[in-house]
Amino acid sequence: MLMTRYYLVVFLSVVSLAVFGQRFETVTGILKDQKTENPIEKVGIKLTTLDSSTVAKAETDKNGVYVFKNIPVGKYLLIVDDKDYEDKGFPAELKAEQAAKSDTYTFSPFMVSLKVSWLFNWGDSGDQEHYWSHFTAKIILIIYAACLILVFFYSILQLSLSIAYARNRKKKAAAVKPVFNPDTAPKVTVQLPMYNELFVADRIIETVAAFDYPADKFEIQVLDDSTDETKDVIAKKVAEVAARGVNIKHIHRVDRTGYKAGALDAAMDKVEGEFIAIFDADFVPDPDFLQKTMPYFEDPKIGVVQTRWGHLNKSYSILTELQAFGLNGHFAVEQGGRSAAGHFINFNGTGGVWRKACIESAGGWEHDTLTEDLDLSYRAQLRGWRFKYLEDVIAPAELPITMSALKSQQHRWMKGGAECFRKMAWTIITFKGVKFSDRLHGLSHLFNSSVFVFILLMSLLSLPVLHIKDSFSDLNFFIQFGSIFISSTIFLMYYYWLAFRDKSDNVVGSFFRYVGRFFQFLIVSMGLSLSNTVAVLEGYMGIKSSFVRTPKFNVAAKSEFKGNKYDKKSISLITIGEGLLMLLFGYTTINRAIYGDFGMVPFHLMLTLGYGLVFFSTLKELRTR
Numbered sequence: 001m002l003m004t005r006y007y008l009v010v011f012l013s014v015v016s017l018a019v020f021g022q023r024f025e026t027v028t029g030i031l032k033d034q035k036t037e038n039p040i041e042k043v044g045i046k047l048t049t050l051d052s053s054t055v056a057k058a059e060t061d062k063n064g065v066y067v068f069k070n071i072p073v074g075k076y077l078l079i080v081d082d083k084d085y086e087d088k089g090f091p092a093e094l095k096a097e098q099a100a101k102s103d104t105y106t107f108s109p110f111m112v113s114l115k116v117s118w119l120f121n122w123g124d125s126g127d128q129e130h131y132w133s134h135f136t137a138k139i140i141l142i143i144y145a146a147c148l149i150l151v152f153f154y155s156i157l158q159l160s161l162s163i164a165y166a167r168n169r170k171k172k173a174a175a176v177k178p179v180f181n182p183d184t185a186p187k188v189t190v191q192l193p194m195y196n197e198l199f200v201a202d203r204i205i206e207t208v209a210a211f212d213y214p215a216d217k218f219e220i221q222v223l224d225d226s227t228d229e230t231k232d233v234i235a236k237k238v239a240e241v242a243a244r245g246v247n248i249k250h251i252h253r254v255d256r257t258g259y260k261a262g263a264l265d266a267a268m269d270k271v272e273g274e275f276i277a278i279f280d281a282d283f284v285p286d287p288d289f290l291q292k293t294m295p296y297f298e299d300p301k302i303g304v305v306q307t308r309w310g311h312l313n314k315s316y317s318i319l320t321e322l323q324a325f326g327l328n329g330h331f332a333v334e335q336g337g338r339s340a341a342g343h344f345i346n347f348n349g350t351g352g353v354w355r356k357a358c359i360e361s362a363g364g365w366e367h368d369t370l371t372e373d374l375d376l377s378y379r380a381q382l383r384g385w386r387f388k389y390l391e392d393v394i395a396p397a398e399l400p401i402t403m404s405a406l407k408s409q410q411h412r413w414m415k416g417g418a419e420c421f422r423k424m425a426w427t428i429i430t431f432k433g434v435k436f437s438d439r440l441h442g443l444s445h446l447f448n449s450s451v452f453v454f455i456l457l458m459s460l461l462s463l464p465v466l467h468i469k470d471s472f473s474d475l476n477f478f479i480q481f482g483s484i485f486i487s488s489t490i491f492l493m494y495y496y497w498l499a500f501r502d503k504s505d506n507v508v509g510s511f512f513r514y515v516g517r518f519f520q521f522l523i524v525s526m527g528l529s530l531s532n533t534v535a536v537l538e539g540y541m542g543i544k545s546s547f548v549r550t551p552k553f554n555v556a557a558k559s560e561f562k563g564n565k566y567d568k569k570s571i572s573l574i575t576i577g578e579g580l581l582m583l584l585f586g587y588t589t590i591n592r593a594i595y596g597d598f599g600m601v602p603f604h605l606m607l608t609l610g611y612g613l614v615f616f617s618t619l620k621e622l623r624t625r
Contacts, residue, residue: 022099027068029107031060031080039064040112044081047071048089057081073099078110085112113595137468141478144465147458148485154451155488155495157444161337162495168340172391178295186297187217188290188353189273193263194234195225195256196566197281199554200398202237204281209241209248212287219272220248223263225256247272258367259547260349265365271356280350282398282552284312292393293353303358303385304377306335307351310396313556319406319617320399322521325496327399332391332499339389343441344381349373351395358385369423370539370547371416378424378442382431401553401561403617404569409550410528411535417449418539449539452532459529459607462600463588493518519606527610530581531574575618582611 027047031040045066047056055076058066073096077089090110098105190208194201208220220241224234231252238250251267258265264278275297279285293305308331314324331348338345347354349371359365362380369375381387400406421443428434428442469479496518503510538545551566586608593601 022096023070023072024094024099024105025070025103027056027071027094027105027107029066029078029110031064031066031110031112034111034113037111040085043085045110046079046081048077048079050075050077052077071105078107080110080112134472137464137472137475140461140464140468141475144458144461145478145482147454147461148482150454151451151458152485152488154444154448155491157441158334158495159491161341161441162333162491162498163337164341165333165337166498168336172340178298180291180295182214185214185217185290185294186275187219187273188213188275188277188294189219189221189271190277190279191221191223191264191267191271192279192281193223193225193260194230194281195260195549196228196230197226197552198228198230198233198566199564200281200552201230201234203554204279204283205234205237205241205248207284208279209244209246210287211285211290213290215245215247217273218247218290220246221267221270222248222250223267224250224252225259225263226252258365260549261365261367261372264372265367268356268359268364274356275353276356276359277353278350279395280397282312282550282554283350283395284397285351285395289393289395290353293390296388296390297353297355299386299388301384301386302388303355303362303380304347304387305353305390306345306347306387307390307393307395308332308335309348309351310394312396312398313401314399316399316401316556316558318520319403319524320401321517322524323399323406325500325517325521326525328499328501329496333495335389336391338441338445339387341437341441343438344378344445345387345389346377346445347373347387351397355385361385369416369419370412370545371420374416374420374446375423378420378428378446382427382434398552398554400550401555402551402564402567402569402621403614404621405551405553405567407528407531407614408548408568410532412548412550414449414452414532414535415539415545417446418536421446421450422540422542449532449536452529453536455526456529456533459526459585459603462603463584466588466592466597466600489522496521523606523610524613525610526607527578527612527614530577530611531614534574569618569622571618571622575615578611578615578618582608582615585611 031043031045032038033040039060039062041060041062041064043060045058045060046054047058047068048054056068056071058068060066071094073094075091075093078092079089080086090107092107094105190211192204192208194204197204205220205222211218222234222238224231226234235250235252238248241248249270251263251270253263253266256262275294277290277293289307293307296302296305309327311320311324311327314320335345358380359376362376362383362385364376365372366375377387400409424446425443428439428446434442465479468475493515497511497514500510500514500517502513502517551564553561553564553567555561585604589601589604589608592598592604
């Protein structure tokens with residue numbers, strides 16, 4: 001019995017040694033690109049056991065062939081050992097019976113995907129020769145994170161305004177409105193600043209002349225800086241209106257010093273009224289506008305009453321639809337939220353009424369910024385004057401119908417906002433008697449236009465961030481936190497949902513319609529980020545430019561548009577830049593999608609569509625000029 005056990009142990013030991021001793025003299029295979037199916041040369045390959053112990057290493061030749069020598073039978077993982085390629089494992093089992101038949105084993109073709117590397121290889125952080133590339137990667141991530149944080153902070157402030165607005169709606173609905181009394185109504189001067197407004201000059205003069213307000217307490221000043229035939233059209237129309245007994249004056253300047261602010265300031269000593277209503281040439285206010293606004297001045301602390309802008313031509317095109325969408329957000333939630341929370345708001349340049357004493361006590365109209373309305377608003381409120389915002393009183397106006405007109409308007413608003421921040425920021429910080437929350441919201445209000453700088457910078461930095469993600473595995477942990485800032489989009493969606501004016505009883509249908517409109521608006525805003533960033537940087541750098549007023553068209557449907565000599569169109573460096581950015585982000589979107597890295601594909605796709613829409617719209621307008 002013992003002898004039998006002895007021979008059995010010896011037999012098993014011999015068999016085990018025989019199996020263990022079986023090897024393949026050569027183990028070979030070919031490495032191919034999964035996309036192109038072409039052989040890949042000069043790529044490291046390693047053979048490891050299932051517990052990750054490396055058995056052998058090799059490198060592919062020009063035909064993509066790799067060769068291992070003297071490999072024992074067993075179970076292995078074949079792994080690509082190259083930072084440019086995905087390091088997925090290819091399982092393989094080398095069997096004893098195969099080794100008994102041949103001393104060479106050939107793997108099936110190993111298909112791998114190239115990591116996306118559209119720039120250059122920075123290498124791994126552990127390698128000393130790549131120290132500076134790793135350091136540069138960290139700097140890029142810090143700047144990228146700063147942009148994300150600032151955009152997130154902006155969305156948080158907008159969310160706070162949204163909450164204040166939502167809470168105040170019930171109170172506002174229940175509030176008792178003051179009643180207009182013609183017997184005690186104060187005298188009002190309506191100012192109509194104009195510059196070469198050939199297409200709308202007649203309309204605004206006739207509209208204001210029809211105001212339902214005591215004739216002896218009503219004056220119209222047409223502040224005309226025109227240099228073309230508009231001045232003759234205005235003179236004729238003013239004479240017609242004056243002949244009907246309306247107190248109207250045509251004040252024509254031959255020197256445009258200060259532009260709109262200069263015209264308003266120059267006319268101050270000619271104002272007869274205690275109050276001044278201001279309308280741009282494209283506005284069409286209702287006849288009872290003054291009846292709805294003037295009663296609020298019974299409070300002697302009220303310096304301005306601002307109304308909400310309506311949209312005469314909202315349905316003209318998708319471009320006007322999106323402008324209305326964005327402006328509704330400002331005139332409902334932002335102005336309404338600031339007013340409800342007691343923060344500073346702004347006179348919007350038109351569609352509002354000033355107390356003359358308020359203008360004078362705040363230092364009058366100044367023309368060292370392109371947004372004189374925003375500048376004077378803060379100077380007045382810092383001195384204790386209160387502004388009243390009336391969301392329910394609408395002053396309809398015209399929206400720009402061409403991309404060039406929109407970009408011109410946006411340039412003035414963005415640059416003027418930056419100029420006001422540069423001028424007023426320190427005053428807001430140091431002015432005595434201002435609450436901290438008012439300082440914070442005031443600074444953010446004036447700083448709002450800078451969000452386009454962060455969007456542009458963040459979008460450009462997202463390209464090297466993708467490469468950092470591919471090159472430095474130790475930094476991927478930090479990149480993943482970028483997904484937290486999806487909440488910025490959610491906060492903004494809530495902000496614009498409160499202001500969405502196209503809701504119906506079908507909540508689900510309204511919401512889906514809103515989501516589509518919101519992302520269309522977001523896409524176009526991204527497309528305008530280059531143009532707006534240039535404007536903001538000009539403002540901060542103190543680069544002065546003339547007041548380029550937005551061309552007016554006086555059209556409500558495309559069939560009415562016959563052209564506009566004031567709508568200047570040309571290919572600029574900014575337009576070329578928008579085309580190049582469209583190509584850059586378009587290539588990146590396709591490139592990342594092909595290789596299955598979808599993390600930033602939606603962001604880059606929106607940038608591609610945004611820049612493409614702005615670029616091709618500009619080209620189309622040039623072609624049809």
